[in-house]
Amino acid sequence: MSYFDSFMTKNGVNPLKGFLIKEAHLSNVMVTWVEMQPGSVLPEHKHDHEQISLVVDGALELTVGGETRLLKKGDVAVVPSRVLHSGRVLDEFTVAIDAWNPVREDYLYKK
Numbered sequence: 001m002s003y004f005d006s007f008m009t010k011n012g013v014n015p016l017k018g019f020l021i022k023e024a025h026l027s028n029v030m031v032t033w034v035e036m037q038p039g040s041v042l043p044e045h046k047h048d049h050e051q052i053s054l055v056v057d058g059a060l061e062l063t064v065g066g067e068t069r070l071l072k073k074g075d076v077a078v079v080p081s082r083v084l085h086s087g088r089v090l091d092e093f094t095v096a097i098d099a100w101n102p103v104r105e106d107y108l109y110k111k
Helices: none
Strands: 019-025 030-036 041-045 050-057 059-064 067-072 076-079 085-089 094-101
Touching (some): 050 067, 059 076, 059 094, 067 076
Antiparallel strands (some): 019 030, 030 094, 041 085, 050 076, 050 094, 059 085
């Protein structure tokens, strides 16, 4: 096991059109680097995972539990387990870092 990696050189998964997700994880926690193309849409959904999202570049309109906010660099949103949420990337390439508990098996890159 290596203790170091880089999201800049990792492969990722494309769960939705316009989204590339790269991950690092341990047994109980996961961090994802999410690259989002302009105009991409995250349909309304919910999951059992707890999620914290931090925008590191670009802008994302996010709706959590019926409340909508425009998130820009440095803004964060928390998404509790089983709360409906959705999003829309505005007109620029956007990157976010998401923290997850438990690990999202569907985001693991399969070699």
